[in-house]
Amino acid sequence: MYAFDFERPSTIADAAKALAQDDAQALGGGQTLIPTLKQRLAMPTVLVSLSSIPEMRGICRSDANALCIGGATPHAVVARDGGAFPALADLAGHIGDPAVRTRGTVGGSLANNDPAACYPAAALATGATIITNTRQIAADDFFDGMFGTALEEGEIITEVQFPIPQAASYQKFNQPASRFALTGVMVCRYASGVRVGVTGASEDGVFRWAEAEAALSNSFAASALDGLTLDAEGMLGDIHGAPQYRAHLVTVMAKRAVEEAAT
Template sequence: MYAFNIERPSTIAGAVDALAKDEAQALGGGQTLIPTLKQRLASPDTLVSLTGIPEMQGICTADDGALCIGGATSHAAVAAGASAYPALAALAGGVGDPAVRNRGTIGGSLANNDPSACYPSAVLASDATIVTNAREIAADDFFDGLFATALDEGEIITEVRFPVPEAANYQKFLQPASRFALVGVFVAKYADGVRVAVTGASEDGVFRWSDAEAALSGNFSASALAELSVPADGMIADLHGSAEYRAHLVKVMTGRAVSAA
C-alpha cells in the first residue's frame, strides 16, 4: 500500500469541502476501494472517510412510509434494521461475508455500481430515490452502465429512500468464490405495477426486465413468465457461465423471486 492522507469529517458539509481538494477520494467502508488502491488502479492523495458522519447513518421511516437509509449505513445494519422491508433486509444479509457486511456501506456499493452487486437491483426494482448532498436522483436515472452512475465529481450519497412494496423478494444465484451474484433478480410488487431488476447478468450492468414487469403486473405468478425469454445478446460470458446460461438464469431466478414473494 502506498502512503496517503486521510480525513475524517463529522458533517456532510465538511466531507464536501474535503472532497473539493485535488486528488481526494471518498471512502465508505473501503471494501472495494482499498483493494483497488492495493492494485494501484487508483492512487488518490487523500481519502475522505464518510463513516464518521452521524447524519449519514441509521434507518428510519418517513411520513410517507418510505424506508430511509443513511448512505454510510453498513450492510449488517441494513440486514438487522430494515425489518419494514424484509426483502431488502434479506438481500443485505447475503452480501459478501461477515467482514464485508460489517464494513461495507450501502452508499459505497451504489456509488461503485459493480455490475454484479446486489443493492443496485433492490434500488432499481423499488424505484428508490438516491439523495445526495446536492439533489435527489430517481433510480431509473442513477445507473449508467458498468461502474458508472449519475453522480458528479465530489457528490456524496447521503441517503437512499425505498418505497416499501406490497410484496418483494430477491433471489441470487451465488458465485461461490466472490459471493457476488452470477445472476440476481429483485422483484417488487406495488399497487401500480411490478418492477423487476436484474444484476450480474448484463454487460451494461443492472437493468429492468420490462417484459416480465408487464406480464407480472397482470398476473403476479411465476406462470406468467412461461412464454417469455431473455435474449443472450449483451449478457456477460466468462468462465463461470455463458451468455446463454445467464439469460436462462434471469428467467429462473425471476420465477423463484415471484413465488417466494
C-alpha cells in the same frame, strides 16, 4: 498502495469540502476500494472517510412508506434493523460475508455500481430515490453502465429511500468464490405495478426487465413468465457462466423471486 492523505470528517459539509480537493476520493466501507488501492488501480491524493458522519448512518421509515437508509449505513445494520422491508433486509444480510457486511455500506455499493452488486437491483426494483449532498436522483436516472453513475465528482450519497412494496423478494444465484451475485433478480409488487431489477447479467450493468414487469403486473405468478426469454447478446460471459447461461438464469431467478414474494 500508493501513499495518500486521509481525512475523517464528522459532517456532510466537511466531507463535501474535503472531496473538493484535487484527486480526492470518498471512502465508504472500503470493501471494494481498499482492495482496488492495493492493486494500484486507483491513486487518490486524499481519501475522505465517510464512516464517522452520524447524519449519514441509520434507518427510518418515512411518512411516504419508504425505508430511508443513511448512505454510510453498513449492510449488517440494514439486515438487523430493516424489518419494515424484509426482502431488502434479507438482501443486505446476504451480501459478501459477515465481515464485509459490518463495513460495506449502501452508499458505497450504489456509487460503485459493480455489475454484479445486489443493492443496485434493489434500487431499480423499488424505484428508489438516491439523495446526495446536492440533489435527489431517481434510481432510473442513476445507473449509467458498468461502474458508471450519475454522480458528479465529489458528490456524496447521503441517504437512499426505498419505497416499501406490498410484496417482494430478491433471489441471487451465488458465485461462491467472489460472493457477488452470479445473477440476481429483485421483484417488487406495488399498487401501481410490478418492478423487476436484474444484476449480474448485462454488460451494461443493472437493468429493469420491462417484459417481465408487464407480465407480472398483469398476473403476479411465476407462470406469467413462462415463455419470456432474454437475448444472450450483451450478457456477461466469463468462466463462471456463458451469456446464454446468464440470460437463462434471469428467468429462473425471477420465477423464484415471484414464488417467494407470493408466499
